[in-house]
Amino acid sequence: MSAPELTVRPAARRLWRGGRLVTFQDREGWGLVADGAMVTAGETLLWVGALADLPEDLMADLRHGQVEEHDLGGALVTPGLIDAHTHLVYGGERSAEFELRLQGASYEDIARAGGGIRSTVAATRAASEADLLSAAEARARALMAEGLTTLEVKSGYGLALAEEAKCLRVARRLSDLGLTVRTTFLGAHALPPEFDGRADDYVDAVCAWMPQLQREGLVDAVDAFCERIAFSPAQTRRIFEAARALGLPVKLHAEQLSDQGGAALAAEFQALSCDHLEYLSESGIQAMARAGTVAMLLPGAFYFLRETRLPPIEGLRAAGVPIALASDHNPGSAPGLSLLLMLNMACTFFRMTPEEALRGLTVNAAQALGLRDRGQLVAGQRADFCVWDAAHPRELAYYFGRNPRRTTVIGGRERG
Template sequence: MNNKRWDVLYINATAVTCAGDAQSAYGIIENAAIGILDGKICWLGPEATLPNLPALLSDHIIDAEGRCITPGLIDCHTHLVYAGNRSHEFEMRLKGATYEEIAKAGGGIRSTVSATRAASEDELFEQSLKRAKALVANGVTTIEIKSGYGLNLETELKILRVAKKIGETLRITIVPTFLGAHTVPEEFHGRADDYIHYVIEEMLPRVAEENLAKRVDVFCEKIAFSLAQTEKVFAAAQKYNLAITCHAEQLSDSGSAALSAKYNAQSVDHLEFLSKKSVAALAQSGSVAVLLPGAFYFLREKQLPSVDLLREHKIPIAIATDCNPGTSPTTSLTIMMNMACTLFRLTPEEALLGVTRHAAKALGLLQTHGTLELGKKADIALWDIKHPAELAYQIGGNTCMGVSTFLTN
C-alpha cells in the first residue's frame, strides 16, 4: 500500500483480469476496484476490501456501473503502415479477373510497395494513424507493426519511423518488427538470394543501429522465401539481439515453424498447415502460436489451423488482425475474436486470452502487459458489456467505451 493518493480509482467494475487459472482463465473479480498510480496498477480487488473510502483514496473516481474492464487489448501482428489500398483489386477479382490480370494491371503487393515508396513520411503517417486510431477505439493499447512494404532501405526505415511516431502520438505501446524479407521486390526479380543478402548486409544493420525494430520477421513460403533463406535472416537477427517471429505454414507445410522454434521465436504466425512434428518443436521453444482469422476469411482458405493440436501441446494461442491491404483489411480485433471462435472454434475465453495475456507473451511483454495484475502497466479497456463472452460473440459494432494507457515514459 502506498500512502500517496491514487491517480485514478475505478469502482463497481467487473474486472476481467485474464490472470486466472486453467479452471477460469477470465479471472473475473465481481464488484471490483482498480487503483492506478504512476501509470501502474497499484491496487486490485473486491471494492468492499478497499483500504479506505474511495473519495479518500483518489480525486478521480470512475464508476464502471458493473461493466467489464479488461486489460487493454494487444494486436500482436499487423502491417498497418502502408499507403493506398487495394479495393480496386478486390472489385476486379469479384468481377472475375484472374490473378495474372490483376498483376498485369499493377495490382497485388507491388501496388502497395509502389504507393508506400511514393508517399512522403507525413502522408504515410496520416494514412496509417487512422488505422491505429480505429484499433485504439476498439480497445487496443498495444500494437505490433511490421515494415515490409518498402523493400528498400529508405522506405523500410521510413515505415519503422512512422510506426514509432504513431506510438508517441497515441500514447500507446508499439512493438516495431523489421520484415524486409516480406517478398522479393521487382528490381530483384529472380534474384531472391541477392535480395536476402541486401536485407542482411544493408538493411538490418541500419535498422539495428537506429534502434527502429525490436524483432525480425520473415515470410517463409513458396511464394516468398525458402527455409534456407529464412534461416540466414534469423541468424543475422540473432547477432543484433533482435527477437524472432515468422509468417509460417500459411499456405504449405514448409518446416518454418520448427525452424522458428530452433531460433526460440517469440511467435510463429498463421499456421494453417502446422504439422505434428513442428508443434512438438514449438512446445519446447515456448513460442506463441498466432492465428490470423481475418486473412483466412478474406482468402477463403479451406485448411484450418489445428487448434486441437495446439491445445494438446499447451501452446499459448494468440489472435491478431494481420491488418494489411491485401489479405486482411481490418482494424477490428474484436471481429477477429469472433472469427477465431466461428471459424477456428476457439472458446470466447481463449479468444480473449489471445488478445491479452497470450498476445503479450507473443511480443515478449508479459512481465508488464496483458493482464490486470498489481504492478503491471495500467493499460485498461472499459466495455459496455456485463460478461466478457460478449466481446467474441458480437460481429462488429463497438462496445468499447474507452481505454486508459497512462504513458509513463
C-alpha cells in the first residue's frame, strides 16, 4: 500500500493596510510610504507598497475573502527592533559597584580588585538553570515591550565549560517567547579565578571547549574581550583561529578602554561586528570598511560608565562603515532594558541622526548578526515589524520614558 499523500496548505495571507511604513528599502532615507500596505504569507513579507498599488490578483483574493485584513489605522510601522549585543543571562546584580564608581572608583579599579565580571561569574555559577531562565525571560520581556523581535545573547559569565553551556542553553530557550535568538560564545570575557596568572592556559581551554559547544548546537558566533584588563591581541587571534577552523563567525569587544588594535585584527577575520569602539583609530576604521564589518555602538555603557571619549562617528560615516546600536544589557556597565532609550542616547551623546539610530536597531543590527532576511520592510524579508502610535519615525528617538508601541508582529504573528 502506498503512503498517503500529504496535503501542504499554503501559508495564510494577511493584508496589513493603512500604515505609514518605514521601509529602509534604500541605503539612505526612511523609505516612507504614506498610505502603505503589506501582504504577509506565513513568516514572510509577500508584498510591500502603497495601498493604491496593491496588485490586482491580491485585490481579487481580498474581495473573495482569501486574504485576512488588518487595518493599521494610520499607525507608524517600522521593521522589528533587533538587539544585537546583550549579556542577558547572568546571576545576581552589581549595584554596589555602581555606588563605588560614584565615589570615584574606575571600571578598571573594580575589575582589578576582584569585582566586575568575576563577581557576576560567582553568582552565575551558583544559580540554577531554572533561576537563570526566569531572570533572563523577565529581561527579554522588558525588551519585547518596546518592539524587540530578534535578540543576541552572549555567554561569558560561566567561564568554565559546563557553566558556559548552561548559560547558552538558557539563551536558546528564550526563543520560546517567540523571538529569534542568536547565541554568541564569549568564553574569553575575563580570566576566572582558577586560572589566575595563566591567561594563555585559559585561552587554550576556551579554544578546546568550542567544538563541544558547537556539536551541542549552542553557538552561532564567537566573541572575545580584547583589552588591557582582559585578553591581548595575540590571545584573541588564537581564539579567532579556532573559531574559523570550525566555520564560526567572530565579533569583538574592541577599543572600549584603549586602542589595542582589536578592530583591525577582527576585520582580518571578516568579523561580523566590532563593538564599543570609543578608542577606534583611523586604521581600524579603514580595516573594518574593507572587511564589511559593522560598527556596534553601545550608548548605554557609554552613559552608565560616564565615558567622555566619543566613538569616531564622522570617520565611520566617511568610510561607509554601517553603524548598529544595541542595549549591551549586562549587570556591570549597562543594566538598561530600553531600546527606545538607546535611540535617544545615540542621538544625544553620539549626534547620530534619528534615521541613523533607527537603522542601527534594524537593518544594520541584522547585518551585525549575519542575518540578511530582516531589518527592512521589503518583499521577501521576514515579517517582523512594529506598529507605533507615532506620526513620524523621528519621534521614536525624540521621546524618552514614553513607549508608543501598539503591537509587535514576529514571523507574521501578533505578539501583543
